[in-house]
Amino acid sequence: MSFWRMPLDAEEQGVTVGEVHIIAYRCKGCRYCIEFCPNNVLAESEEFNEKGYHPPYAAKDGKCVNCNFCETICPEFAIFVTEGKPGNLQPADVLHDVKPGRRLQRKRRYGE
Amino acid sequence: MKKTEENDNAAAVNEEPRIGVYVCHCGLNIGGSVDCEAVALSAAKLDNVVIADHQLYTCSEPGQERIKQDIAEHGLNRIVVAACSPRMHEPTFRSCVQDAGLNKYMLEMANIREHCSWVHLHDKAAGTEKSKDLVRMAVARARYLEPQEEIDVPVIKKALVIGGGVAGIQAALDLADSGYEVVLVEKEPSIGGRMAQIDKTFPTMDCSICILAPKMAEVGRHPNITLMSLTEVTNIGGYIGNFSVTLRHKAKYVNEDCSACSDCMKACPQHAPNEFDVGLATRKAIYIPFAQAVPSQYVIDMDLCLNKNGVRVCEKCVEACERKCINFEDHDREETFDVGTIIVCTGVDVFDAAQIPQYQYKKAPNVITSLEFERLINAGGPTHGQLIRPSDHRIPKSVAFVQCVGSRSRKTNPYCSNVCCMNTIKDALLIKEHWPETEIKVFYIDIRAFGKGFEDLFQRSKMEGVQFIQGLPGEIVQRKNGNLRMIGELMMLHELYDIEVEMVILSVGLKPSIGSDVVRKYLTLSRTSGGFFMVAHPKLRPVDTATRGVFLAGCSEGPKDIKEAVTQASAAAARANIIMHRGMVTVEAITARVDESMCTGCGLCAKVCPYQAIQINDRKKAVVIDAACSGCGTCSAECKFDAITMRHFTDRQILAQIDAFTEFEPEKKILAFCCNWCSYAGADFAGISRMQYAPQVRIIRTMCSGRVAQNFIEHAFARGVGVVLLSGCHIGDCHYIDANTFAEKRYKRMRRLMKQNGLDNNRMQLVWVSAAEGQKFQEKINSLVEKLKTVTPEEIKNSMRFFSEREKQRKEKKQKTRAGK
Numbered sequence: 066m067s068f069w070r071m072p073l074d075a076e077e078q079g080v081t082v083g084e085v086h087i088i089a090y091r092c093k094g095c096r097y098c099i100e101f102c103p104n105n106v107l108a109e110s111e112e113f114n115e116k117g118y119h120p121p122y123a124a125k126d127g128k129c130v131n132c133n134f135c136e137t138i139c140p141e142f143a144i145f146v147t148e149g150k151p152g153n154l155q156p157a158d159v160l161h162d163v164k165p166g167r168r169l170q171r172k173r174r175y176g177e
Numbered sequence: 178m179k180k181t182e183e184n185d186n187a188a189a190v191n192e193e194p195r196i197g198v199y200v201c202h203c204g205l206n207i208g209g210s211v212d213c214e215a216v217a218l219s220a221a222k223l224d225n226v227v228i229a230d231h232q233l234y235t236c237s238e239p240g241q242e243r244i245k246q247d248i249a250e251h252g253l254n255r256i257v258v259a260a261c262s263p264r265m266h267e268p269t270f271r272s273c274v275q276d277a278g279l280n281k282y283m284l285e286m287a288n289i290r291e292h293c294s295w296v297h298l299h300d301k302a303a304g305t306e307k308s309k310d311l312v313r314m315a316v317a318r319a320r321y322l323e324p325q326e327e328i329d330v331p332v333i334k335k336a337l338v339i340g341g342g343v344a345g346i347q348a349a350l351d352l353a354d355s356g357y358e359v360v361l362v363e364k365e366p367s368i369g370g371r372m373a374q375i376d377k378t379f380p381t382m383d384c385s386i387c388i389l390a391p392k393m394a395e396v397g398r399h400p401n402i403t404l405m406s407l408t409e410v411t412n413i414g415g416y417i418g419n420f421s422v423t424l425r426h427k428a429k430y431v432n433e434d435c436s437a438c439s440d441c442m443k444a445c446p447q448h449a450p451n452e453f454d455v456g457l458a459t460r461k462a463i464y465i466p467f468a469q470a471v472p473s474q475y476v477i478d479m480d481l482c483l484n485k486n487g488v489r490v491c492e493k494c495v496e497a498c499e500r501k502c503i504n505f506e507d508h509d510r511e512e513t514f515d516v517g518t519i520i521v522c523t524g525v526d527v528f529d530a531a532q533i534p535q536y537q538y539k540k541a542p543n544v545i546t547s548l549e550f551e552r553l554i555n556a557g558g559p560t561h562g563q564l565i566r567p568s569d570h571r572i573p574k575s576v577a578f579v580q581c582v583g584s585r586s587r588k589t590n591p592y593c594s595n596v597c598c599m600n601t602i603k604d605a606l607l608i609k610e611h612w613p614e615t616e617i618k619v620f621y622i623d624i625r626a627f628g629k630g631f632e633d634l635f636q637r638s639k640m641e642g643v644q645f646i647q648g649l650p651g652e653i654v655q656r657k658n659g660n661l662r663m664i665g666e667l668m669m670l671h672e673l674y675d676i677e678v679e680m681v682i683l684s685v686g687l688k689p690s691i692g693s694d695v696v697r698k699y700l701t702l703s704r705t706s707g708g709f710f711m712v713a714h715p716k717l718r719p720v721d722t723a724t725r726g727v728f729l730a731g732c733s734e735g736p737k738d739i740k741e742a743v744t745q746a747s748a749a750a751a752r753a754n755i756i757m758h759r760g761m762v763t764v765e766a767i768t769a770r771v772d773e774s775m776c777t778g779c780g781l782c783a784k785v786c787p788y789q790a791i792q793i794n795d796r797k798k799a800v801v802i803d804a805a806c807s808g809c810g811t812c813s814a815e816c817k818f819d820a821i822t823m824r825h826f827t828d829r830q831i832l833a834q835i836d837a838f839t840e841f842e843p844e845k846k847i848l849a850f851c852c853n854w855c856s857y858a859g860a861d862f863a864g865i866s867r868m869q870y871a872p873q874v875r876i877i878r879t880m881c882s883g884r885v886a887q888n889f890i891e892h893a894f895a896r897g898v899g900v901v902l903l904s905g906c907h908i909g910d911c912h913y914i915d916a917n918t919f920a921e922k923r924y925k926r927m928r929r930l931m932k933q934n935g936l937d938n939n940r941m942q943l944v945w946v947s948a949a950e951g952q953k954f955q956e957k958i959n960s961l962v963e964k965l966k967t968v969t970p971e972e973i974k975n976s977m978r979f980f981s982e983r984e985k986q987r988k989e990k991k992q993k994t995r996a997g998k
């Protein structure tokens with residue numbers, strides 16, 4: 066069954082949020098962290114580092130769940146994550162197939 | 178146990194048939210629209226009929242005595258009873274003739290009630306003529322009846338219960354307490370079903386989980402019960418006493434050592450709405466649906482867990498679990514085992530209220546369903562028992578209930594869901610108990626308070642100030658502050674109302690659970706128009722199904738309350754117990770026999786048998802494995818060399834019925850072949866419901882539509898029949914897996930053949946009729962009568978010539994092949 070309501074106890078739920086730290090000069094651009102991050106938090110940045118690679122950056126900040134996988138997988142020890150302040154549950158965290166509201170849909174379609 | 182008296186009856190085959198015909202009045206049920214005396218008189222003139230009489234009630238003690246006496250006195254060796262449907266009283270009369278020393282297969286019934294008097298209530302002349310035909314056909318068939326020996330098969334003393342709601346729990350416990358091994362299969366992570374979700378139960382207002390949890394726990398620890406949660410049925414084969422069941426256990430990723438300490442759950446970062454709380458509370462990717470769940474064990478929802486596609490990204494739960502019971506290597510497993518009996522308790526889902534857009538469900542947050550209400554008012558629910566409005570989490574001062582949402586309406590479901598009225602009254606009282614000031618209005622059509630203690634509860638709610646307003650709202654409009662305007666018409670006064678409330682509770686109806694589909698598919702159970710499973714007889718066999726050894730309990734059979742569900746469960750357990758206690762069942766002697774001298778070893782039969790019951794041996798002869806043959810007769814219909822005899826439904830018997838049918842004015846009549854399980858039962862249902870249709874049709878019963886050989890149909894046309902109707906179960910519902918697809922093939926072949934040879938191929942028709950589709954049968958017959966009117970004498974003549982010629986050629990060809998061998 067697909068649910069549409071935000072659960073009523075959502076406010077009681079703390080969400081683990083990780084803070085992503087990138088040691089840019091160590092990155093050799095293998096993209097492992099970007100590919101394997103389960104929440105697609107990371108993306109390639111525009112900047113170059115000393116070695117001439119594009120190091121990653123936390124594109125979807127706040128969506129990191131502190132699973133530490135990027136840290137484990139990075140061959141150059143160029144990324145690590147620390148636990149940040151717990152966040153609030155957002156609809157997108159719970160309702161995994163949320164549809165935007167009618168007004169938002171219209172806005173997206175006609176660019177109002 | 179009675180053994181069939183094979184030896185005594187062996188002689189009967191060669192004996193001259195001595196037939197007794199008994200026409201039953203069934204009070205006025207038959208006698209009111211059929212001249213039974215005339216029917217008996219016409220039967221008396223038929224060859225081999227020694228005695229023909231009519232009685233008020235043939236099934237009564239004196240009626241049966243009379244048959245027994247006549248058998249002894251007149252040396253009768255075949256009995257024809259013209260009465261109700263054989264689906265009703267065949268067992269009765271079979272045991273009657275058996276008592277008198279005949280083999281029970283020497284009985285034939287002519288169905289002149291469901292297929293005649295009840296459907297032609299106002300045309301006695303036509304009804305009488307039709308009855309004469311039906312009796313003549315039965316006598317023709319009776320001449321060729323042969324004694325059959327039934328075999329006893331051992332019953333496995335182990336039962337399968339599908340569905341772990343309160344009904345499944347009760348059935349499993351009853352059987353387990355009687356000493357049988359029971360496997361209880363539940364598709365969800367925990368047993369409990371709907372009852373576990375409800376707060377209090379009407380009419381007693383007991384706490385639902387408080388009375389259910391001890392039973393659930395008992396299931397969990399009972400030495401005779403194997404509980405399999407998160408498990409689905411993927412196949413069921415076999416027959417009574419010997420079903421073979423295949424299940425898929427879905428991976429839980431947590432093993433039985435789990436102590437449900439919840440440490441893992443706290444560590445897990447992934448959230449989703451909890452299905453058990455109808456989405457009103459959150460759960461994690463590793464979760465237990467509710468505190469009292471049985472088995473008391475966490476499971477991981479892999480769709481939500483971060484570790485997808487075998488990549489181990491997250492290990493938070495693994496690190497948190499001290500008992501080390503999480504295993505990501507877990508995978509789905511299949512398991513196959515045998516059981517003797519099956520009890521189906523697949524329960525219900527609630528109606529999706531969003532299907533009625535004017536009620537604003539899924540649009541206005543303060544419109545909730547009655548199931549959501551149960552979780553809200555429950556102390557263990559998301560709000561710890563506070564009834565709050567979802568929009569602003571405030572306790573509402575006024576509440577409206579809307580009844581019959583998704584019930585009793587042609588647009589949604591036509592049936593009454595049985596529990597919603599009382600459920601609303603219960604809910605209203607619960608609100609009054611906690612917040613006595615709340616204004617409560619119930620919008621309804623009728624209040625149905627029929628059970629014990631129900632009316633008291635209804636009166637109590639009125640005394641507490643609950644207002645009942647007759648007339649459902651036509652529309653609910655949401656206001657900016659989240660309040661809702663109920664707009665509609667008062668039924669009695671024809672006045673409009675427009676009432677504002679702070680919260681609306683939709684009393685949603687019940688519908689068969691999605692889990693019932695797969696069970697239906699493998700057990701080929703019939704369903705009523707509402708989709709609930711059909712019992713063998715609504716009054717006298719209320720928990721049996723048409724499939725022997727399979728029983729029903731709880732809401733899978735129809736919407737009902739807990740008490741009724743439990744009563745049915747105990748009844749089903751008792752019925753299963755009877756079979757397993759005896760340890761033996763006799764299976765009907767309707768199986769295929771190969772005549773080796775005719776068999777050419779072509780292997781066609783083996784190819785069509787849905788049960789792989791035929792093998793070609795090294796001498797190039799077909800061999801039937803008796804225990805595997807279910808008796809559909811498809812092989813016999815397919816064999817081009819008449820090498821396969823279907824016991825009790827032989828070619829000779831069926832052709833004799835066709836000959837008797839075509840004796841008088843065949844061009845004015847319709848010949849219908851109906852399968853025992855669906856279309857014959859559907860025609861019976863039309864009778865029981867007194868659905869009137871044109872009297873031109875005569876029905877020949879076979880076990881399966883796959884039994885109807887093309888040469889039967891050709892023979893009928895050769896003898897000048899106006900229209901032939903072939904009918905059976907819907908594709909996918911066939912009682913013999915897929916044997917009806919062969920009926921469809923033959924039908925198409927017949928149509929093609931007729932067209933190619935310039936005949937009117939609309940005279941050949943096919944219809945799928947389920948046991949509940951009496952109306953469809955009625956409509957089909959009525960439309961065929963229209964067709965019949967357009968069939969010209971030339972057309973009849975042409976087809977008679979064409980098909981007679983073909984029959985002759987076929988016979989010659991067969992003789993040649995046989996001679997050539």
Ligand SMILES: Cc1cc2nc3c(=O)[nH]c(=O)nc-3n(C[C@H](O)[C@H](O)[C@H](O)COP(=O)(O)OP(=O)(O)OC[C@H]3O[C@@H](n4cnc5c(N)ncnc54)[C@H](O)[C@@H]3O)c2cc1C
Nearest residue numbers: 340342343344364370371378379524525692731732738739
């Ligand atoms: C909102 C609401 C309020 C109610 N209030 C009351 C009340 O106050 N008093 C009262 O007497 N009755 C009440 N009822 C009715 C009561 O819930 C039912 O009578 C009872 O739950 C029926 O039990 P059951 O076992 O037949 O079905 P269910 O409780 O529906 O259980 C069926 C079980 O079978 C499982 N299942 C389904 N398909 C499969 C499959 N293929 N394989 C394995 N498992 C499967 C399901 O997951 C489920 O666990 C209420 C019902 C509702 C919806």
Ligand code: SF4
Nearest residue numbers: 102129130132133135
């Ligand atoms: S810790 Fe996990 S979720 Fe956060 S960025 Fe790294 S891989 Fe992605």
Ligand code: SF4
Nearest residue numbers: 445482483491493494
């Ligand atoms: S591995 Fe999966 S279930 Fe376990 S904590 Fe991580 S997301 Fe949750």
Ligand code: SF4
Nearest residue numbers: 435436438439441498
């Ligand atoms: S931490 Fe381990 S023992 Fe505790 S609930 Fe989770 S899986 Fe079970």
Ligand code: SF4
Nearest residue numbers: 786806807809810812
């Ligand atoms: S086709 Fe039907 S009747 Fe023939 S052997 Fe198979 S199951 Fe039996």
